[in-house]
Amino acid sequence: MERREKIRLAAILLAKNNYLFKKKLNILLLKVFNNMKIINALASIDLTTMFEAGIVTLPDITERQLWKLDRSGAFWERDVPLMDENRFKENFRLNRNAFRIICEKVRGIEKADTHMRPCIPLHKRVAISLFALGSAAEYRTVASLFGVGRSTVGEIVLDFCQAVCENLSDCINSYPPNQREIRKVVDGFARIGFPQCFEAVDGCHIVVQPPKDDATD
Structure with a gap:
C-alpha cells in the first residue's frame, strides 16, 4: 500500500474515532445534567415534614447477609461423622482420640465469630490441616472438599504448623x-x-497406575 493511501485511511479512522468520542461525551454530559436537575429538586423538598406526615418512610433495616461465597463442600460436616475409625485414620493419619488431643494442643489457632460471618470451627481447622499435610491433594482440592477458599486453606495450614512447633x-x-x-x-x-x-x-514425579477410587490423589 502506498504511503498516501495509508495516510488517507489513518485520517478516516481518526475522524471516525473523534466522532464516536464526542457522541459518547454528549450522552454522558446529558446524564450528568439530568442528575443535577434531580438533585436540585430533592434539595428543595422539606423531607422532615414529609417524614412526620408519613408521606416518606425509612426502609426496613434487614440483617446483613454473610460476606462469603456459599460453597457446597460438606465433607467434614456430612461424611466424616459417618466414618469408622479406620476410614477416619486413612484421611487424617490419626485416630479420633489423638485428633481430639491435637485440637486441645493447638487451640491457639481457634478464631472468634465476627459481625460479618461465623468463623471456621477449631476441629475443622485441624482437619483441614491434617488432610492437606497428609495427602498429595492440592489446596484447590482440599478447599473444594471442605467448602472453604483456597487461600483460607493455606492460612490455616501455616497457623497449624506454627502452633504444632510451639506446643x-x-x-x-x-x-x-x-x-x-x-x-x-x-x-x-x-x-x-x-x-x-x-x-x-x-x-518426585513417578508414573503410576493408581486405583480408580484414589486417582485424584
Missing part, C-alpha cells in the same frame, strides 16, 4: 535440631553431591 516440640524428634545434627545432615547431602543443603522437599 508439640517435645513430641517432635530433635526439634529444633542441634548443631551436631545439622552438621551431620549437611555433610550427608554433600557426600551425594548437594553441598550446603540441610533438607529436601518431596517433588
Whole structure:
C-alpha cells in the first residue's frame, strides 16, 4: 500500500474515532445534567415534614447477609461423622482420640465469630490441616472438599504448623535440631553431591497406575 493511501485511511479512522468520542461525551454530559436537575429538586423538598406526615418512610433495616461465597463442600460436616475409625485414620493419619488431643494442643489457632460471618470451627481447622499435610491433594482440592477458599486453606495450614512447633516440640524428634545434627545432615547431602543443603522437599514425579477410587490423589 502506498504511503498516501495509508495516510488517507489513518485520517478516516481518526475522524471516525473523534466522532464516536464526542457522541459518547454528549450522552454522558446529558446524564450528568439530568442528575443535577434531580438533585436540585430533592434539595428543595422539606423531607422532615414529609417524614412526620408519613408521606416518606425509612426502609426496613434487614440483617446483613454473610460476606462469603456459599460453597457446597460438606465433607467434614456430612461424611466424616459417618466414618469408622479406620476410614477416619486413612484421611487424617490419626485416630479420633489423638485428633481430639491435637485440637486441645493447638487451640491457639481457634478464631472468634465476627459481625460479618461465623468463623471456621477449631476441629475443622485441624482437619483441614491434617488432610492437606497428609495427602498429595492440592489446596484447590482440599478447599473444594471442605467448602472453604483456597487461600483460607493455606492460612490455616501455616497457623497449624506454627502452633504444632510451639506446643508439640517435645513430641517432635530433635526439634529444633542441634548443631551436631545439622552438621551431620549437611555433610550427608554433600557426600551425594548437594553441598550446603540441610533438607529436601518431596517433588518426585513417578508414573503410576493408581486405583480408580484414589486417582485424584
